Amino acid sequence: xxxxxxxxxxxxxxxxxxxxxxxxxxxxxxxxxxxxxxxxxxxxxxxxxxxxxxxxxxxxxxxxxxxxxxxxxxxxxxxxxxxxxxxxxxxxxxxxxxxxxxxxxxxxxxxxxxxxxxxxxxxxxxxxxxxxxxxxxxxxxxxxxxxxxxxxxxxxxxxxxxxxxxxxxxxxxxxxxxxxxxxxxxxxxxxxxxxxxxxx
Numbered sequence: 069x070x071x072x073x074x075x076x077x078x079x080x081x082x083x084x085x086x087x088x089x090x091x092x093x094x095x096x097x098x099x100x101x102x103x104x105x106x107x108x109x110x111x112x113x114x115x116x117x118x119x120x121x122x123x124x125x126x127x128x129x130x131x132x133x134x135x136x137x138x139x140x141x142x143x144x145x146x147x148x149x150x151x152x153x154x155x156x157x158x159x160x161x162x163x164x165x166x167x168x169x170x171x172x173x174x175x176x177x178x179x180x181x182x183x184x185x186x187x188x189x190x191x192x193x194x195x196x197x198x199x200x201x202x203x204x205x206x207x208x209x210x211x212x213x214x215x216x217x218x219x220x221x222x223x224x225x226x227x228x229x230x231x232x233x234x235x236x237x238x239x240x241x242x243x244x245x246x247x248x249x250x251x252x253x254x255x256x257x258x259x260x261x262x263x264x265x266x267x268x
Contacts, residue, residue: 094155095157096246099114100242101146102146103132103242105132112242114148116147116148118145118147119144120142120143120145121142121143121144123139123142124136132240136238141227142227147223150184151222152220154218154219157246158244160210160245161243162208165203165206166237168231168236169199169201172228173195174226174227175206176224179218181220189223190215190217194213207245226239
């Protein structure tokens with residue numbers, strides 16, 4: 069599972085886009101994808117596989133936070149049984165990060181154009197930047213991933229870590245957002261960035 073680099077870039081405000089195109093449905097709260105409690109066993113909170121590509125200078129999990137130092141083309145990924153965000157009503161993914169000032173990265177959503185039963189996937193990416201060096205919450209509406217089949221979401225990848233490579237990066241609990249969940253009342257900081265789509 070590589071982090072794809074070829075992309076068509078579309079400028080946007082990551083956190084300001086509305087997710088109204090996603091059907092509202094059955095979800096009653098956010099869906100926890102991973103809190104890194106089982107990182108040592110390469111399992112996420114949904115029972116799927118989670119890991120890095122083996123190129124990190126350092127990586128460890130403690131207190132529901134993954135701390136790592138990326139090197140070169142390092143990336144992280146978490147996979148799960150196919151999720152229909154459309155049917156369940158999830159409208160975004162959210163996670164806290166702490167990144168050295170000047171650092172940027174990309175988040176990739178992997179979905180299947182042919183539905184959950186299909187073996188293949190396509191990759192759609194969004195770039196995130198404008199970090200302060202303090203812990204910030206990134207909330208990315210799923211509609212930013214233009215062209216993605218939100219009825220068949222299979223994995224999330226973090227990669228293309230640039231700037232601040234020598235420092236520690238932190239990633240906290242990852243969730244799909246249910247718009248009616250009480251957790252949405254908490255304040256979030258949405259860095260600006262660029263959205264892009266890639267296909268495999």
